[in-house]
Amino acid sequence: MAEKYVGKSIKRNEDRRLLTGNSTFIDDINLPGMLHVAIKRSDFAHAKINKIDVEKAKALPGVVAVYTAEDLGDYWRPGPLQVPPPSVIKGAIFNARPLECIAKHKIRFSGEPVAVVVAENRYIAEDALDLIDLDVEILPYVGDLEKTVAPDAPLIHEDLESNLAADVVQEVGSWEKAVAEADVVVKKRLLVNRVAGAALENRGIVVNWDSNLSLLTVWATTQGPIPMRNSIAKYLGLLENQVRLINPAIGGGFGPKIMSSQIDDVVIPWIAMKLKRPVKWIEDRRENFLATTSERDQLHYAEIALKKDGTILGVKDIFYHNTGAYNPYGMTVPLNTQAHTVSNYRVPNFLTEIKMVFTNQMVVTPVRGAGRPQGVFVMERLLDAAADELGMDKAEIRRINLLQPEDFPLRTGIIGQDFVEGVLDSGNYPYALEQTYEKIEYEKFKKEIQPKARAEGKYKGIGITMFTEGTAVGPYEGCKVLVGVTGKVSVVTAYSNQGQGHYTTFAQIAADNLGVKVTDVDVVTGDSGQWSWGVGAFASRGITLVGTAIHNASLKVREKALNLASKLLETPVDELEMEDGVVRVADMPEKFISLGDLAMRSNPTRGTVEPGMEPGLEAASYYGPPHGATGFGCLAMIVDVDPETGKIKIDRLVVTDDCGQPVNPMVVDGQLHGGLQMGIGEAFYENLVYDDYGQLVTASFMDYLFPQATDMPDKFEIIHSQTKSPLNPLGIKGVGEAGAIAPPACMMQAFEDALGLKDMFITESSINPSKLYHYVQKAKSA
Amino acid sequence: MTQKVKVAITVNGTLYEREVEPRLLLSDFIRHELGLKGTHVGCEHGLCGACTVLIDGHTARSCTLFTVMVDGSDIKTVESLGTMEEMHPIQEAFSEVHALQCGFCTPGFLMTTVEFLEGNPNPTAEEAREAIDGNFCRCTGYENIVEAVQLAAKKMAAH
Numbered sequence: 001m002a003e004k005y006v007g008k009s010i011k012r013n014e015d016r017r018l019l020t021g022n023s024t025f026i027d028d029i030n031l032p033g034m035l036h037v038a039i040k041r042s043d044f045a046h047a048k049i050n051k052i053d054v055e056k057a058k059a060l061p062g063v064v065a066v067y068t069a070e071d072l073g074d075y076w077r078p079g080p081l082q083v084p085p086p087s088v089i090k091g092a093i094f095n096a097r098p099l100e101c102i103a104k105h106k107i108r109f110s111g112e113p114v115a116v117v118v119a120e121n122r123y124i125a126e127d128a129l130d131l132i133d134l135d136v137e138i139l140p141y142v143g144d145l146e147k148t149v150a151p152d153a154p155l156i157h158e159d160l161e162s163n164l165a166a167d168v169v170q171e172v173g174s175w176e177k178a179v180a181e182a183d184v185v186v187k188k189r190l191l192v193n194r195v196a197g198a199a200l201e202n203r204g205i206v207v208n209w210d211s212n213l214s215l216l217t218v219w220a221t222t223q224g225p226i227p228m229r230n231s232i233a234k235y236l237g238l239l240e241n242q243v244r245l246i247n248p249a250i251g252g253g254f255g256p257k258i259m260s261s262q263i264d265d266v267v268i269p270w271i272a273m274k275l276k277r278p279v280k281w282i283e284d285r286r287e288n289f290l291a292t293t294s295e296r297d298q299l300h301y302a303e304i305a306l307k308k309d310g311t312i313l314g315v316k317d318i319f320y321h322n323t324g325a326y327n328p329y330g331m332t333v334p335l336n337t338q339a340h341t342v343s344n345y346r347v348p349n350f351l352t353e354i355k356m357v358f359t360n361q362m363v364v365t366p367v368r369g370a371g372r373p374q375g376v377f378v379m380e381r382l383l384d385a386a387a388d389e390l391g392m393d394k395a396e397i398r399r400i401n402l403l404q405p406e407d408f409p410l411r412t413g414i415i416g417q418d419f420v421e422g423v424l425d426s427g428n429y430p431y432a433l434e435q436t437y438e439k440i441e442y443e444k445f446k447k448e449i450q451p452k453a454r455a456e457g458k459y460k461g462i463g464i465t466m467f468t469e470g471t472a473v474g475p476y477e478g479c480k481v482l483v484g485v486t487g488k489v490s491v492v493t494a495y496s497n498q499g500q501g502h503y504t505t506f507a508q509i510a511a512d513n514l515g516v517k518v519t520d521v522d523v524v525t526g527d528s529g530q531w532s533w534g535v536g537a538f539a540s541r542g543i544t545l546v547g548t549a550i551h552n553a554s555l556k557v558r559e560k561a562l563n564l565a566s567k568l569l570e571t572p573v574d575e576l577e578m579e580d581g582v583v584r585v586a587d588m589p590e591k592f593i594s595l596g597d598l599a600m601r602s603n604p605t606r607g608t609v610e611p612g613m614e615p616g617l618e619a620a621s622y623y624g625p626p627h628g629a630t631g632f633g634c635l636a637m638i639v640d641v642d643p644e645t646g647k648i649k650i651d652r653l654v655v656t657d658d659c660g661q662p663v664n665p666m667v668v669d670g671q672l673h674g675g676l677q678m679g680i681g682e683a684f685y686e687n688l689v690y691d692d693y694g695q696l697v698t699a700s701f702m703d704y705l706f707p708q709a710t711d712m713p714d715k716f717e718i719i720h721s722q723t724k725s726p727l728n729p730l731g732i733k734g735v736g737e738a739g740a741i742a743p744p745a746c747m748m749q750a751f752e753d754a755l756g757l758k759d760m761f762i763t764e765s766s767i768n769p770s771k772l773y774h775y776v777q778k779a780k781s782a
Numbered sequence: 783m784t785q786k787v788k789v790a791i792t793v794n795g796t797l798y799e800r801e802v803e804p805r806l807l808l809s810d811f812i813r814h815e816l817g818l819k820g821t822h823v824g825c826e827h828g829l830c831g832a833c834t835v836l837i838d839g840h841t842a843r844s845c846t847l848f849t850v851m852v853d854g855s856d857i858k859t860v861e862s863l864g865t866m867e868e869m870h871p872i873q874e875a876f877s878e879v880h881a882l883q884c885g886f887c888t889p890g891f892l893m894t895t896v897e898f899l900e901g902n903p904n905p906t907a908e909e910a911r912e913a914i915d916g917n918f919c920r921c922t923g924y925e926n927i928v929e930a931v932q933l934a935a936k937k938m939a940a941h
Contacts, residue, residue: 022820201884250884670922706918
């Protein structure tokens with residue numbers, strides 16, 4: 001088999017329809033007789049509901065119905081949890097409080113749904129929202145991560161003793177021992193800010209109920225179509241095949257679109273069945289900011305114990321993790337934080353505790369990075385603080401502590417988000433560090449460029465940080481591959497695509513195995529009517545899990561095609577080749593049969609078949625790895641701080657990334673670009689801020705600073721390293737989140753280096769011009 | 783309940799005479815009245831630029847205009863560029879250098895590029911970056927879009 005496509009940068013199959021306005025996104029779906037929903041959301045952060053008066057809203061012409069939690073009757077329920085509790089971890093406490101689709105007795109965050117209006121059009125539905133009267137008893141708001149678990153804090157869930165959502169302790173080795181042996185212990189209180197997924201397309205759902213066919217068709221922007229399908233079927237009393245869940249084209253995901261058991265997937269299908277009319281809900285940007293999930297927001301009390309020469313002896317990290325008003329997505333994010341804190345360096349002793357807390361804020365679930373950036377931020381900041389303490393160079397302290405290629409595979413002893421003990425499957429971290437170090441000319445910068453700039457009154461600094469990206473976790477994904485009667489190939493999966501390029505990368509894998517053009521492979525994603533099984537788009541797992549399933553399924557189809565051709569051409573299989581859409585005799589190219597003809601012949605219509613025969617040039621396959629595959633890399637940046645305005649410019653950005661075998665390097669670069677943009681945004685622009693009353697004051701793009709073109713460096717200088725994963729035949733690892741992980745840690749180090757203040761240490765993952773300006777003033781007077 | 787207003791608007795060369803509510807947003811008119819769904823709505827407050835169209839040759843945010851405000855205008859949307867079979871050079875350029883991922887923001891970038899290249903047919907990278915600064919993209923980090931704008935300029939010059 002010739003590898004014509006895997007490993008090559010080729011243009012994407014999906015581009016034409018996206019570029020010409022011929023893709024169907026969720027709001028592009030309009031059905032005859034369709035009704036439109038608008039959601040009444042609470043302006044209060046914490047309140048007891050006395051009464052919701054919807055009579056005036058119902059009376060508005062054009063309004064078809066208004067529903068509150070009471071109207072849902074027994075159908076109303078919290079949850080279920082989308083991720084199970086971490087019971088696999090010894091001693092773990094987890095107080096499950098799944099999401100309430102619509103507030104019934106109590107409001108727990110500003111933006112929580114309290115009523116649903118159904119109307120002939122969206123304009124009328126929104127008019128009616130203003131006519132709903134909400135009578136509540138306001139309760140004290142709690143949003144501080146530490147105060148919320150103080151003894152006198154108001155309870156968010158009254159049936160619990162406190163606002164503690166979970167407590168998980170993991171220890172490898174002995175922190176006490178590390179401290180006893182240490183020459184120095186450095187402590188820091190580190191804060192990680194909160195950011196939005198902010199996909200350009202908001203969420204949405206369209207539902208059509210056909211009572212004659214008993215078929216509920218749901219178009220949804222979910223990143224997890226099959227779990228959502230199952231949940232809808234269970235609670236509406238339908239079979240799986242009576243709910244067809246379809247992903248239309250999706251305008252970016254970045255994590256928050258994976259949430260289900262929200263008002264859209266719980267209530268909208270119920271309304272469509274009740275009213276027997278198609279129903280559409282499209283989220284607006286304000287709703288997306290207020291009530292769709294977001295992430296980060298952790299407070300760490302971190303310590304590192306070292307020898308005088310900089311060798312790490314141990315790390316201790318006790319941290320608060322804000323889960324918002326509910327914890328439907330389990331411990332995914334903070335477990336990722338624990339797993340990634342010690343994933344780059346030799347840390348013989350590690351003690352870590354998660355205190356997950358409830359607050360009166362929107363729910364926290366993964367956003368690109370999903371806990372990884374916090375772990376990396378903590379470790380990298382600790383190393384910077386230790387380097388300062390020991391008078392060491394920032395690159396050097398990393399260099400001497402890095403895990404070495406011969407250390408892999410390495411069992412970390414830390415159970416991760418997949419509930420499996422962490423195994424770092426492969427890596428070459430020193431290579432990543434040294435490549436980046438050389439490319440960005442670290443030494444030249446320190447010796448020549450920086451002093452020269454400083455002499456000219458310019459504040460330039462360099463940062464260099466390591467990261468890993470735990471990718472491609474289980475449990476599994478699957479697919480079906482078919483060679484059709486036209487000779488074209490169909491790949492069908494229920495994985496969800498939000499722009500990652502699957503219509504091309506999945507096709508590249510199948511095309512290589514079946515000897516067809518990549519443009520002759522049609523990929524379907526996220527349609528439960530065509531493929532019934534899967535988990536979802538998270539943890540950078542698509543190309544590895546689905547890609548491997550496609551690889552295996554297409555090899556099965558190849559075998560079927562060759563066996564059939566062998567009979568028809570009366571030639572042994574090992575004398576056949578499969579190229580250019582035909583199977584031919586290797587040394588007699590005129591003796592061939594096309595794949596289309598083979599497909600037609602693979603479904604006999606008379607006669608008998610051999611036992612065990614399976615018709616069609618079709619095969620299904622599932623793939624589930626024993627544990628994740630470890631992507632990794634090194635990020636370095638040179639920043640220029642304008643001392644007059646606190647504005648910054650990233651002069652250079654160099655990243656070495658290793659995601660194993662890239663299927664399409666162009667697409668891999670694109671993933672890195674987007675991730676880096678989000679990471680830079682998190683470090684200097686984006687911030688979700690609540691006021692003292694629980695109101696989100698950054699609920700629009702006027703206040704939430706979305707990173708723009710001129711905020712980015714001129715070029716992302718990317719170096720590729722390829723350490724193939726030993727876990728799958730193609731050696732693939734994920735890359736979707738890699739870019740977003742290290743920028744906050746890297747930029748804070750670079751800012752400190754730029755200003756060169758002795759006692760300056762940035763303890764937050766996000767800074768802004770005014771804070772930086774404050775530091776500049778200090779630097780000038782130093 | 784609301785009095786409707788007559789408008790006559792030319793979109794992509796076709797004259798549409800319609801009666802619309804005074805509050806109907808231009809983005810909704812284009813998408814849901816005319817069925818031209820290539821124009822996307824990302825924020826509905828004029829920041830993200832996904833809904834950018836050309837009104838009498840100039841870029842505008844269709845989500846912050848009422849339809850009645852553009853009565854008599856000539857509007858161009860992404861559908862005025864190329865087709866699936868024969869793309870416009872700007873669209874070709876975006877595909878060639880991977881300047882789109884999810885594609886949701888892309889029509890806005892394309893229309894911004896159309897106007898920009900008319901005024902500056904041979905832009906530097908810096909000028910191209912400045913030109914697209916008002917359009918948000920979450921997927922690409924903008925680098926490839928800057929490159930695509932410059933490549934599009936070259937392609938258009940060669941046409």
